[in-house]
Amino acid sequence: MPNIVTFDAVGGADVLKVVDAPARDPAPGEVRLSLSSIGLNRAEILYREGLYFQTPQFPGCRIGLEGVGRVDAVGEGVTGINEGDRFVTGPTNTMAQTGVYGQTVTVGAEHLLPDIPQFTDDELAALWVAYLTCYGPFVEIAGLQKGDYVLIAAASSSVGYAGIQIAKALGAHPIATSRTRAKEAALLEAGAEAVIPTDEAADLTAALMEPTGGAGYRLIFDPIGGAIVEPMAAALALNGHYVLYGLLDPNPTVYPTLLSFVKHMHFHTFMVPTQGIADRAMRDKGTAFLARAVANGHLKPKLDRIFELQDVRAAHTYMESNQQNGKIVMRA
């Protein structure tokens, strides 16, 4: 029987276990994938800990947002999808049943995201969630234009590297932050025009403004929140957008109201499962934009370490260590 990852209680990485489970035949409207590569996302840590917006269901709770595989069974009423086709299955609102850590998953056909034939399975598993997390904020919310500055905070994640590439595809200037200088070389190599080490900056706002030549940022793209919001927001350009897409800092965010009035600031939160993917219009615009950018040679997912499915606990522990540069992938 295929292997899948399940857990029976919220907790640390060691609650995850690999078990045998039968592959489920697709109901009408569903397809079954034989999975090969699985992209890891920080959301899965939150889910495992019981802190995600979806609640785990025990026992036998599945986990995982983003998996690549080939169709091996097609349910009634599904058209245009054939056995052997390669797809990515993206976030659903039923992760407990359709989590993709495993060798098989059966999902509604509406959750399949397009193949990009030139990418390997591992690259494809690193594509959609990260790049669609950027597409909405960069294109639909901030409307980044050639010459704009965009600040990509905590940029060494898969989303951060995606953001650097998308900024460059748009002709914008990506500036990265990282807590220290440890990842500076990798971020510059990936296309960041400057890297600001936030833990080392005596005056963070001034350090952020410097590479913009005083222009400030059209977009600040931040997975952190909390206390760093005000000094980062102070580096916005007039009419700039601040998009918070995570909460690495669990402390309250005091809204910088006076600064906001001066900057004409627009503040948004962005959750890719609902706003970038379940919203079909946004998803279709995003996947079309990104497929064109891939064809034009602008985008290539940056892979970090590759784990085997058996080593799922080690993969999660590594993701929690914040050592990675780019996407962590598991092979099913």
Next chain:
Amino acid sequence: MPNIVTFDAVGGADVLKVVDAPARDPAPGEVRLSLSSIGLNRAEILYREGLYFQTPQFPGCRIGLEGVGRVDAVGEGVTGINEGDRFVTGPTNTMAQTGVYGQTVTVGAEHLLPDIPQFTDDELAALWVAYLTCYGPFVEIAGLQKGDYVLIAAASSSVGYAGIQIAKALGAHPIATSRTRAKEAALLEAGAEAVIPTDEAADLTAALMEPTGGAGYRLIFDPIGGAIVEPMAAALALNGHYVLYGLLDPNPTVYPTLLSFVKHMHFHTFMVPTQGIADRAMRDKGTAFLARAVANGHLKPKLDRIFELQDVRAAHTYMESNQQNGKIVMRA
């Protein structure tokens, strides 16, 4: 010599005094107005107290954002403006010199806002600042559509009444808040579909949701901020916009981050002098939209008390009392 209002130190209403001053001839690019009606705005209280984003300049500091008058002198290089034409002069970034509390003011021609011939001087003095405060948030930011719900907080101000009328012009449903039921009848008469007394609601979010039938608000339009943001934001519809255009509550606003992720909330601040008026593209779109809505019979400024210029201290004291329903005007 004409009378103007000046003050020589920040403070309460009693720092304001009416003095004689010579009318200043217009420099190139400027026009001089003989003022007749002056609209009062809460910003002038903040300015008088030294709390506005512009700093008073002493001695002889002028004050006032919004005055109606007829052109009595035209500077070199000004075209299309003739003596006797009626205009409104709106906010400038030099209130200390170009404040409009008085019988004369000389300003750059770019600060003149259009006449609406069918309105009296008093009505015209109550039009642009209030209605342009709504135009940007309602039309450009939230894109209100027919059938949407809009929450107009602290609705008994001139801006609040303007918002009710603009919402109705757009086919949206205006719901008002006021601290008590004292102004309920006037707000319903003006077109609010419901009035929620915020000081009396046991569960404010539930009380706000009720008149929307559970749909929630496309836009929350709020001059308060601080502690009321979270319970009001909880009544937003998915993808809703929260626009803060004042700070009646000086306490910090803790951003409702988790709620924002769930609601896909967009949070904006809006300052009409800079975002609605100094931004020429926004101003031109706004005045054109509003002139059409006036022509279609949708908009008519709601006047509250009329004071004489000599009674400027009483006018400010009245504005600070929060008793008004609509616009307070002074006659020059």
